[in-house]
Amino acid sequence: MGKRIAFFGPAGTYTEEAALRYDSGAELQAFPTIAAVGHAVSSGITEEGVVPIENSLEGSVTYTLDLLISQSGLAIWQEIVLPIDHYLMAKPGARTEDVQVIYSHPQALGQCRKFLERCFPQAQQMASLSTVAAVLDMKASAVPAAAIAPRRAAELHGAAIIAQSIQDYPNNVTRFVVLARTDHEPTGRDKTSICFSYDQDAPSLLFRALGEFARMGINLAKVESRPTKEVLGRYIFLIDCEGHRSDPNVAEALAGLQRQVSMLKVLGSYPRWGA
Amino acid sequence: MGKRIAFFGPAGTYTEEAALRYDSGAELQAFPTIAAVGHAVSSGITEEGVVPIENSLEGSVTYTLDLLISQSGLAIWQEIVLPIDHYLMAKPGARTEDVQVIYSHPQALGQCRKFLERCFPQAQQMASLSTVAAVLDMKASAVPAAAIAPRRAAELHGAAIIAQSIQDYPNNVTRFVVLARTDHEPTGRDKTSICFSYDQDAPSLLFRALGEFARMGINLAKVESRPTKEVLGRYIFLIDCEGHRSDPNVAEALAGLQRQVSMLKVLGSYPRWGA
Numbered sequence: 001m002g003k004r005i006a007f008f009g010p011a012g013t014y015t016e017e018a019a020l021r022y023d024s025g026a027e028l029q030a031f032p033t034i035a036a037v038g039h040a041v042s043s044g045i046t047e048e049g050v051v052p053i054e055n056s057l058e059g060s061v062t063y064t065l066d067l068l069i070s071q072s073g074l075a076i077w078q079e080i081v082l083p084i085d086h087y088l089m090a091k092p093g094a095r096t097e098d099v100q101v102i103y104s105h106p107q108a109l110g111q112c113r114k115f116l117e118r119c120f121p122q123a124q125q126m127a128s129l130s131t132v133a134a135v136l137d138m139k140a141s142a143v144p145a146a147a148i149a150p151r152r153a154a155e156l157h158g159a160a161i162i163a164q165s166i167q168d169y170p171n172n173v174t175r176f177v178v179l180a181r182t183d184h185e186p187t188g189r190d191k192t193s194i195c196f197s198y199d200q201d202a203p204s205l206l207f208r209a210l211g212e213f214a215r216m217g218i219n220l221a222k223v224e225s226r227p228t229k230e231v232l233g234r235y236i237f238l239i240d241c242e243g244h245r246s247d248p249n250v251a252e253a254l255a256g257l258q259r260q261v262s263m264l265k266v267l268g269s270y271p272r273w274g275a
Numbered sequence: 276m277g278k279r280i281a282f283f284g285p286a287g288t289y290t291e292e293a294a295l296r297y298d299s300g301a302e303l304q305a306f307p308t309i310a311a312v313g314h315a316v317s318s319g320i321t322e323e324g325v326v327p328i329e330n331s332l333e334g335s336v337t338y339t340l341d342l343l344i345s346q347s348g349l350a351i352w353q354e355i356v357l358p359i360d361h362y363l364m365a366k367p368g369a370r371t372e373d374v375q376v377i378y379s380h381p382q383a384l385g386q387c388r389k390f391l392e393r394c395f396p397q398a399q400q401m402a403s404l405s406t407v408a409a410v411l412d413m414k415a416s417a418v419p420a421a422a423i424a425p426r427r428a429a430e431l432h433g434a435a436i437i438a439q440s441i442q443d444y445p446n447n448v449t450r451f452v453v454l455a456r457t458d459h460e461p462t463g464r465d466k467t468s469i470c471f472s473y474d475q476d477a478p479s480l481l482f483r484a485l486g487e488f489a490r491m492g493i494n495l496a497k498v499e500s501r502p503t504k505e506v507l508g509r510y511i512f513l514i515d516c517e518g519h520r521s522d523p524n525v526a527e528a529l530a531g532l533q534r535q536v537s538m539l540k541v542l543g544s545y546p547r548w549g550a
Contacts, residue, residue, distance in 0.1 A: 015422070021287075021305075031451050054507070055502075056504065056507040057502060057504050058337065058502075059337055059500075059501055062333065062334055063385075081507065105402075106381070106402070106404065125379075125404070126404070127381070127403055127404045128383065128402055128404040129400070129402045130402070169504050169506065171505055171506065171507075173507045174508060204496055206485065206495070207482070207485040207486060207488070207489045207495075209480040210485065211482060212479060214480070214482045220481070221509075223481055223498070223510075224499070224500050224501070225334075225497070225498060225499050225501055226334055227329075227330075227331050227332060227333075227334050229331065229332050229444050230330070230331075230446055230447065231331070232331040232356065232445065232446070232450060233446045233496060233497070235497070235498075247311050
């Protein structure tokens, strides 16, 4: 029996595809929200959990960032990068020219906006809670409908594919993280994700914070801000840097940063994807 | 006849509320997307346009950032900050205990998650394309339903309010911007929004960029990154700083920045809200 891995479900999502790519022998278990995947891992229901963290078109998945910021007992153990291909699907035998309604998650509808304007200018766009829910909404629709969803959802739910790779931008890639109760041991080709905040208005202090990394010659892969949810204009900063937190230069930068900020949390050190 | 102002509609949204707060004598015109508001302004259909840009819980409205980054002939003319109050509403005469389905935009459902778990643990949550669409979906529902939407949507569509201020966090505030074809003249209490990018991997260069502002003693109100939509890990940075672009210190920082980056765009200088 393989390792138990939670994923942001239901079955048929891109996240399931990422989990299968990461470990095809694992026992996958779907959870309905990103927070539920976090709880499954921190409470020991599963050893690991897979959630999306960033898309090349949409930017960060804020639920995942907020989970990593606020939940204890969770660390990033791995990253997975997966190309995202959107498929248009309908009930078997349906005729393309009859389609009156197109279901998908609002983000997927947005990523296929130009395709829909060009090929289905008259169809009504309807929001679904996920791309997989869109397939079920499409199947339940009384009027001729289609759904935008992953290929795997068509296989699981017996839908017929009408068109493939319908996203407007060719470089649609999503980065997922594997959550576990600890982060990964050093491999020599690692990344470290951290978050930090200040108990005063912060962005001018960010310059000093970045200086700690510059001084130690550490490359940053990402700098981002999230609202604290307390006051508009006060932020939590998230940084991905090269190296493992146990590398001497990273450890020294983190120690310097610790002296400047009111909160510092290492979200995990883990191997770089494809390195 | 007042000034013509486009807003991200339909009527009844928080954006309409912000537009009314900004200029109650204007002739307001609803547009179906944020991009359509931008086109209305840049093409001269309306003098100005109001769109949301940042929420204290959810972070930035990425459609608005992407519009400002990519569309020419648009500048930020003003900012408006509005508290967001979510209301639960149903058909007049409906009984709270009968509610089986709750409609709203996924973001509003997320902002009321704890309220819904506590008060409506059995109700099914359904996605709508906007909070106003949720009121129409609720009214069209065959089973007893409720919707989460702004107070104004209840007034416009004849819904009865069941509960008010149901959001989980008390500090739910949205910042809107008024778009025009030019930005605002200096008032002595201004902000400037810019974006910039590099034609190489960027985040380590951000430290040097922030140095230009630190050197001139300019406070930053915000630092943020957006994907370029070309390569995962390459970003466009957005900075809000204090001062007007025509102030000597801001002008010098921008000139210094111009020498470092491959693209720099001033999105506008405008008066600080409440200053």
